[in-house]
Amino acid sequence: MTRRSGSADLPLHYGRVPPWLSERMVRLGSVICEAIIQHYGRDELLRRLAHPFWFQSFGAIMGMDWHSSGITTSVIGALKRGLTPLAGELGLHVCGGRGNQSRRTPAELEQIGGKVGFDGAALAQASRLVAKVDSAAVQDGFDLYLHGFFVTDDGHWTVVQQGMNGDGGMARRYHWHSEGLGSFVEAPHAAIEGRSTGNIVNLTDARADRARTAQVAMLRDEGPDAIVRELAALQPKRACADQVAPQLTLPHIVMPSHHDVRPKDVMARRLHGALAAAADRGPSDFSELLLVPGIGARTVRSLAMVAEVLHGAPCRFSDPARFSLAHGGKDRQPFAVPTKVYDQTIGVLRSAVDRAKLGQEDRLAAIARLDGESRRLEQSATGPTLVEYVAEERRRSPEYGGRSVFGWERPDGGCEKDNEAKFRRR
Numbered sequence: 001m002t003r004r005s006g007s008a009d010l011p012l013h014y015g016r017v018p019p020w021l022s023e024r025m026v027r028l029g030s031v032i033c034e035a036i037i038q039h040y041g042r043d044e045l046l047r048r049l050a051h052p053f054w055f056q057s058f059g060a061i062m063g064m065d066w067h068s069s070g071i072t073t074s075v076i077g078a079l080k081r082g083l084t085p086l087a088g089e090l091g092l093h094v095c096g097g098r099g100n101q102s103r104r105t106p107a108e109l110e111q112i113g114g115k116v117g118f119d120g121a122a123l124a125q126a127s128r129l130v131a132k133v134d135s136a137a138v139q140d141g142f143d144l145y146l147h148g149f150f151v152t153d154d155g156h157w158t159v160v161q162q163g164m165n166g167d168g169g170m171a172r173r174y175h176w177h178s179e180g181l182g183s184f185v186e187a188p189h190a191a192i193e194g195r196s197t198g199n200i201v202n203l204t205d206a207r208a209d210r211a212r213t214a215q216v217a218m219l220r221d222e223g224p225d226a227i228v229r230e231l232a233a234l235q236p237k238r239a240c241a242d243q244v245a246p247q248l249t250l251p252h253i254v255m256p257s258h259h260d261v262r263p264k265d266v267m268a269r270r271l272h273g274a275l276a277a278a279a280d281r282g283p284s285d286f287s288e289l290l291l292v293p294g295i296g297a298r299t300v301r302s303l304a305m306v307a308e309v310l311h312g313a314p315c316r317f318s319d320p321a322r323f324s325l326a327h328g329g330k331d332r333q334p335f336a337v338p339t340k341v342y343d344q345t346i347g348v349l350r351s352a353v354d355r356a357k358l359g360q361e362d363r364l365a366a367i368a369r370l371d372g373e374s375r376r377l378e379q380s381a382t383g384p385t386l387v388e389y390v391a392e393e394r395r396r397s398p399e400y401g402g403r404s405v406f407g408w409e410r411p412d413g414g415c416e417k418d419n420e421a422k423f424r425r426r
């Protein structure tokens with residue numbers, strides 16, 4: 001996996017995740033992480049958390065707004081709640097969070113290090129340095145407000161932190177990974193997400209080595225007055241656009257501001273591959289499950305998308321909107337969360353992981369075959385357009401237990417308000 005994989009716009013969204021969804025996110029996020037560790041090990045989970053496109057797809061499949069900044073906060077919160085009770089079994093710990101929780105990260109690391117044996121003080125220092133680099137060395141107009149630190153018993157770690165630009169209505173997410181990290185101040189990021197909002201001072205770029213060295217030397221040898229004089233001397237030049245030095249830039253993709261999922265946001269062949277795999281493998285691999293009342297082809301379709309999150313290569317997560325088609329979104333985009341399907345997906349995964357712990361990996365293997373079949377069929381499979389798929393989901397939403405922050409879905413296409421309407425997105 002590349003150290004710096006790109007950047008993307010993340011529209012800044014406010015509001016809260018309703019309890020009925022946050023509890024499901026805890027259970028689904030935790031069992032997916034357990035399955036990844038069961039298949040590939042803890043280090044592979046860290047690599048995936050350090051990949052910005054996988055992270056966004058992971059949040060989308062959990063029912064969060066597929067394009068928004070809220071995925072970062074809600075995913076880290078869900079994983080901290082769900083994986084902390086399993087830390088002794090999995091050897092994985094989730095520290096930090098939003099606001100005051102982020103500032104407690106060093107203390108958490110030192111406490112956990114004292115229990116499991118890694119150098120907690122060193123990791124606490126790493127946490128502080130990571131936050132300092134993204135708040136001071138990378139001056140891009142975003143103020144950090146969230147810091148999540150994932151660490152294994154071996155002392156390997158991934159950091160996911162996020163800053164906001166309130167005036168621009170945007171957020172930027174930063175990913176760090178300890179694998180292969182040689183320097184905290186020279187090109188250390190696994191990835192940075194967010195659109196450029198103008199001139200960016202990125203002193204962590206390898207090309208800024210001379211600038212870093214010169215700043216330290218100037219401060220040491222000549223004092224702060226010399227820096228002020230140099231800054232004043234540069235002011236007239238800033239007024240001339242043709243004299244401005246080229247900025248250090250990062251490649252980026254754009255996460256759109258529109259909330260609905262549009263055909264251009266989804267790679268249709270991958271969607272058709274997943275649907276075809278569910279239809280092809282479902283009756284044979286899930287014959288026992290399909291006899292359970294309420295579990296049918298719709299659940300297997302969700303499992304096919306979950307299978308890709310479990311097993312897919314990094315290049316397959318360039319269209320995170322596609323994964324919102326598994327369990328919808330809390331704001332009714334692309335459709336209301338099908339709570340019955342969501343619960344059945346969790347149940348199947350939970351059963352598969354628990355059986356695998358006992359040496360019976362047949363159900364986890366069946367889910368893996370869904371992913372393999374999706375890739376095989378996507379070159380030739382056909383299926384509904386995105387518009388047709390979403391329309392059918394909305395038509396059947398009451399049957400699937402469709403629910404959003406606006407209430408329960410009704411057969412007439414409206415919503416039956418419930419007592420959690422106060423969580424409606426602002």
